[in-house]
Amino acid sequence: MSELKPLEDKIDELLAICAAISAFVCEIPEAKLVEMPKLKAVLSAHTGLTEHQKKLAIDAAREMKHAVQAKAGH
Numbered sequence: 886m887s888e889l890k891p892l893e894d895k896i897d898e899l900l901a902i903c904a905a906i907s908a909f910v911c912e913i914p915e916a917k918l919v920e921m922p923k924l925k926a927v928l929s930a931h932t933g934l935t936e937h938q939k940k941l942a943i944d945a946a947r948e949m950k951h952a953v954q955a956k957a958g959h
Contacts, residue, residue, distance in 0.1 A: 901938040901940075901942035904938070905924075905942040906949070908924050908946060909949050911927070919946075919950050928942045
């Protein structure tokens with residue numbers, strides 16, 4: 886059973902990253918700069934995610950935001 890835990894963790898992370906990408910992409914048309922408070926609110930309200938997945942999703946969204954800003958030179 887211990888072999889399943891790492892797989893479950895990877896699935897949690899994958900679901901969280903998918904949610905973060907969805908929230909991030911949905912935010913782009915609404916604002917020139919993606920705002921973390923909006924993304925955090927969307928992801929926190931996501932009923933399909935566990936609390937752990939929500940935390941992972943918020944972290945992933947923050948990383949995407951920083952990557953985009955770095956590429957844009959902000």
